[in-house]
Amino acid sequence: MLTSLSIKNYALIDNLQVDFNDGFSIITGETGAGKSILLGGLSLILGKRADLSSLKNKEEKCVIEAVFNVSNYNLKALFKAEDFDYEEQTIIRREILPSGKSRAFVNDSPVNLNSLQLLGERLVDIHSQHQTLELTSNDFQFQVIDALAKNDEDLQIYRQELKVYKHLQKEFKELLNFQAEAIKEHDYNSFLLNELIEAKLVEGELETLEEEYETLNNIEGIQEKLSEAYQLLNEEQIGVLTSLTSLKNVLQKLANYSSKYEDIFNRTQSSLIELDDVFTEINRLQDGLDADPNRLEVIDAKLKMLHNLMQKHVANDISELLNIKNQLEEKVAFTENLDDTITKKQTEINSKERELNTISKTIHDKRISVIPKLKSQLETILFSLGMPNAQFKIDLVFSDMFFTNGKDELSLMFSANKGGNFNELKKAASGGELSRIMLAIKSVLAKYIQLPTIMFDEIDTGVSGEISNKMGDIMLEMSRTMQVFSITHLPQIAAKGHSHFKVFKEDVNEVTQTNMVKLNHDERIVEIAQMLGGIDMSSSAIAHAKELLN
CATH class of the missing domain: 3.40.50.300 (P-loop containing nucleotide triphosphate hydrolases)
Known part of the structure; x- marks a missing residue:
C-alpha cells in the first residue's frame, strides 16, 4: 500500500x-x-x-x-x-x-x-x-474469470508445459528442414564415404608407400651403387676390409710394446668390426633387392588414389582423411536414422499435447463452473448502481488451438437495456456504464485476489x-x-x-x-457541507454533512 x-x-x-x-x-x-x-x-x-x-x-x-x-x-x-x-x-x-x-x-x-x-x-x-479500455480486453476478462476459478497454479503449470511444447515443435520443424536438405546431400555423402572406405586407409601408410615407390622406381641405380660399395669393401687386392685387416695385423704386433699402440690397435679392430657389419648389411640388401614392375604399378596407383583423395578433401595426410571419413559416417548414419529421430520427436510432441489438453480441460471446467457466479454477482452489483436491466452473456468454447492461457475462446457480451441485443462491451456500454462495470468487476476481484492500491478518479x-x-x-x-x-x-x-x-x-x-x-473531523464537516451547498454553507448543509459522516 x-x-x-x-x-x-x-x-x-x-x-x-x-x-x-x-x-x-x-x-x-x-x-x-x-x-x-x-x-x-x-x-x-x-x-x-x-x-x-x-x-x-x-x-x-x-x-x-x-x-x-x-x-x-x-x-x-x-x-x-x-x-x-x-x-x-x-x-x-x-x-x-x-x-x-x-x-x-x-x-x-x-x-x-x-x-x-x-x-x-x-x-x-x-x-x-477514460481508462476503461482494459475492461474490453480479452486478456483482462480471462484474468477476472481465472481469479474466481482459482486457476493461478494450473495456469503456471500450463504455461511451463506450453513452453516445452513449443520448443519441441521448433525442434521438429528444424528436423524436417534438415531432412529435406540432408536427403539432397545423402547420395553424394554416401559416394564420398564409399570412396574412402574402398581406399582402405591406414594411418602412416602414405610415407611407407612413397618410400617403397622410390626404391622400386630407382632399383637399377640402387643395385649398381650397392654393388660398387660391395666391391670397395671386399675387393681382394685393394678392398677396404682387406686393407683394414692388414692394418690391424700390423698394429697387433705393436700393441705389446706400449699402451699407446694398444689403443690404436683396439680402435682399428672396432672399426673393422663395424665395417664388417656394414658389409654384411650391404650384402643382405643386395640379396633382398629385386625388381618388381607389378608391385611398382600397384604402389603407383595407390599413391595417385591417395593424393587425389587428399586433394579432393583438402587434406594434408591420411590422418585427416580418416577424420573426414568418420564425419561422413556420422552424417550418413544420422540421415539414414533421421526417420526414427523424427518419429521419436513426434511421439514426444503428441505426449506433451495430451498433457496440455488435460490441464487445459481442467482450466476450462473450472472457468465454466464460476461463470454463472460471476454473471450473477456483476448483474446484482450493477442493479444497485442504477443499471437494473444490465445482463451479461459469457460464452466459453474449448477450441483446437493452444493459447497462452489455455484452449478457451471467450466471448463476453453485454446488454444494458431490457430486450436489447447483446453486443461487445465497447459497443454496448457508454463511458459511464463502463466505469460502473469496472467498479463492479474490481469489487468482485477484491474478494478473491490481493489487488494493488486502487485509485478511482x-x-x-x-x-x-x-x-x-x-x-x-x-x-x-x-x-x-x-x-x-x-x-x-x-x-x-x-x-x-x-x-x-x-x-x-x-x-x-x-x-x-x-x-x-x-x-480532521470538523474540517471534513465543513468540506462536505460546501460540497452539498457551496461556499455559503447553510445550517441544513452542515447538519446534512454531519448526518452523512455519522
Whole structure:
C-alpha cells in the first residue's frame, strides 16, 4: 500500500509531503485545484515518461518519492527478476533534471523505466472514466474469470508445459528442414564415404608407400651403387676390409710394446668390426633387392588414389582423411536414422499435447463452473448502481488451438437495456456504464485476489446521489482487504472515507501553488457541507454533512 508521497518542484506543487493510511481514502477539491497534478506526479512514480515542462522551477530538479508497504504483495520474485533490492518498505524515487534527463530509483538503486512500469502495475491501479479500455480486453476478462476459478497454479503449470511444447515443435520443424536438405546431400555423402572406405586407409601408410615407390622406381641405380660399395669393401687386392685387416695385423704386433699402440690397435679392430657389419648389411640388401614392375604399378596407383583423395578433401595426410571419413559416417548414419529421430520427436510432441489438453480441460471446467457466479454477482452489483436491466452473456468454447492461457475462446457480451441485443462491451456500454462495470468487476476481484492500491478518479461523474451512495458502499467494502482512494465531487462518497484529503490552490508571494492536507473531523464537516451547498454553507448543509459522516 502507498504509505507516503513527497513531491517537489512539480507543476504547481512547490513542496508537498503527505502520509496515507490503509482503508478508504477520499480526495476532494474544487475543479482546477490540482487533483490531476497529484495523479500526474504519482504516475511518474509508476513509470510514466517525464516531461521537462512539468518542472515548476526550470532551474531546479523535480523529485517525487513514494513509500510503499509491499509485504502482502508477493513481489519477491519480481524484485529478484528485475534485480531490485527487496525491502518491505520500498521507496521509489523519480528525478527530472533541468537538462531534461530523467532518473528512477527503487530503494536507492537506479532502474530503467520498463522495470519501473512492471513494478508500478503491481502497486497502484489508477482508474478513471477514460481508462476503461482494459475492461474490453480479452486478456483482462480471462484474468477476472481465472481469479474466481482459482486457476493461478494450473495456469503456471500450463504455461511451463506450453513452453516445452513449443520448443519441441521448433525442434521438429528444424528436423524436417534438415531432412529435406540432408536427403539432397545423402547420395553424394554416401559416394564420398564409399570412396574412402574402398581406399582402405591406414594411418602412416602414405610415407611407407612413397618410400617403397622410390626404391622400386630407382632399383637399377640402387643395385649398381650397392654393388660398387660391395666391391670397395671386399675387393681382394685393394678392398677396404682387406686393407683394414692388414692394418690391424700390423698394429697387433705393436700393441705389446706400449699402451699407446694398444689403443690404436683396439680402435682399428672396432672399426673393422663395424665395417664388417656394414658389409654384411650391404650384402643382405643386395640379396633382398629385386625388381618388381607389378608391385611398382600397384604402389603407383595407390599413391595417385591417395593424393587425389587428399586433394579432393583438402587434406594434408591420411590422418585427416580418416577424420573426414568418420564425419561422413556420422552424417550418413544420422540421415539414414533421421526417420526414427523424427518419429521419436513426434511421439514426444503428441505426449506433451495430451498433457496440455488435460490441464487445459481442467482450466476450462473450472472457468465454466464460476461463470454463472460471476454473471450473477456483476448483474446484482450493477442493479444497485442504477443499471437494473444490465445482463451479461459469457460464452466459453474449448477450441483446437493452444493459447497462452489455455484452449478457451471467450466471448463476453453485454446488454444494458431490457430486450436489447447483446453486443461487445465497447459497443454496448457508454463511458459511464463502463466505469460502473469496472467498479463492479474490481469489487468482485477484491474478494478473491490481493489487488494493488486502487485509485478511482472521478468515476462517479454524472451519477445521482442514490447511486453514488451505493458506489461509496462498494468502495468502502473493497477497502476492507485493500487500500482504496476515491477522487470525488460527491459528498455521499466523500463521507464514507476513513481518511479525507483536500487539494487546494493558494497564492504564496504572488505565486499560485497546489497543496494537499488531511482534514480532521470538523474540517471534513465543513468540506462536505460546501460540497452539498457551496461556499455559503447553510445550517441544513452542515447538519446534512454531519448526518452523512455519522
